[in-house]
Amino acid sequence: EWIDIAQQAGMKYIVFTTKHHDGFCMFDSQLTDYDITQSPFQRDIVAEIAEACHKARFGLGFYYSLPDWRHPDYKTDHHEGYVEYLRGQVRELCENYGPVDILWFDGKRQGTPETWDSDNLIRMIRKLQPKVLINDRFWGETDFHTPEQVIGRFEPDRPWESCITIGHQWSWKPNEQLKSWQECARLLALVVGGGGNLLFNVGPMPSGAIQPRQVECLERIGEWLDRYGESIYSTSAGPLEPSYWGASTHRDNSLYLHILKGWETDLELPPIERHILSYQNLTGGTAEVVQSSEVLRIKASPVDPEKPLTLLKLTLDGPASDIPYKGSNVGIPAGARAQGSNIRRGEEHYAPTKAVDDDPLSRWATDDGVTEAWLEIEL
Structure with missing residues (x-):
């Protein structure tokens, strides 16, 4: 079972x-x-x-x-x-x-x-x-x-x-x-x-x-x-690195964009070195993809509340694996100054700066029993 x-x-x-x-x-x-x-x-x-x-x-x-x-x-x-x-x-x-x-x-x-x-x-x-x-x-x-x-x-x-x-x-x-x-x-x-x-x-x-x-x-x-x-299955990661907006995967000439709620209606991503032949909103609704040498601009229908995300499929003029990996072009800058009201056991491993160090394996954390805390980031 x-x-x-x-x-x-x-x-x-x-x-x-x-x-x-x-x-x-x-x-x-x-x-x-x-x-x-x-x-x-x-x-x-x-x-x-x-x-x-x-x-x-x-x-x-x-x-x-x-x-x-x-x-x-x-x-x-x-x-x-x-x-x-x-x-x-x-x-x-x-x-x-x-x-x-x-x-x-x-x-x-x-x-x-x-x-x-x-x-x-x-x-x-x-x-x-x-x-x-x-x-x-x-x-x-x-x-x-x-x-x-x-x-x-x-x-x-x-x-x-x-x-x-x-x-x-x-x-x-x-x-x-x-x-x-x-x-x-x-x-x-x-x-x-x-x-x-x-x-x-x-x-x-x-x-x-x-x-x-x-x-x-x-x-x-x-x-x-x-x-x-x-x-998901039999795909490779990227070439667009996961970030605030979601993540990408690819297989052969297909590039998939998994776009999180709130970013699907107006999203700018780094340009890709492949020409987009066609695109499709697999999760339904409309989509518009505008490609230039400077940006990849996405506009799609708002995510249905019952669906996890918006999924776009881009068909390219060649293998997506040839596109170099690309980070996101906006977001909280890694290494920004940060301070917090409490640090778990006073250990550097849980310092507020760990919230903005661009490392998903680290984190800011508070002591057990703390129910209210604040984190301040200088942007």
Whole structure:
């Protein structure tokens, strides 16, 4: 059922939590009794997920936490005993569940390369699963970057994946405020327009079922992708970098502009070095595109409130991939002077200047419990 829901949402792979920081294993491990098969559930849910993925030809990924708060040797003088345990469990995941597409580690900051014997572990993984992709929350030769709860920076030549939740926390929570399906679709467009994948987190309820309102959100995203997926799947990011107005993607001679609400009626973008043969407002309504050597001017019908954004398709006289990457020509200048009423723990990492440093992975933040704050930017 989980895989069916994911496919209906337009997803192409799953990353399932096989063990989190608490050490409880969601698979049948021969190295501990602290696993799901020793619980009243008794079944190996990882085996069932793997079988469903292989049957549906759906990508299979395993999340595995490096830290383990329960293991007696973890972060002690006998830590090498825990590393041997960790290596054994990763071997089980690589050997017992058929082809694995992704290994998604977490907790890298809790140690060093030597802490986890990372070189030997990666060599073992590559030998057992030669085609697997390993995320960057580990040391050594990994395959992709993983910004968390933020959209990654524009890096079309560096593989990355933003992991972002459907609500405001990891795991399921009763009565949690969820993102609207429109917000989720916009999020997807901005991630893909930056060169990344979106790992969209949905947590099942204690019963194992996905909450109906989460399913409804996923189904609406899937319906949107059924109609507009040509601008998402098998596209490349750019050439216009994501910014205040939205994002762009391209494939062959087609350039797609995902324009956010409020900017569609009068938008000026950097010029492109390809002649526009035709254009179409895929989301309905009118559109006017005027091209010159100095600017690309867009005027389109206002966004329907029920739709996430305006999507324009420009057909060019040659491959869009030949157009150099271009930043936006307006916006808050990076490096502008900024000050705020509060800084989280007084740390520079959360300073007000982080709100205008042109880095989507940094942020201004306040202390926990602060309900009112101000940010002043000198323009």
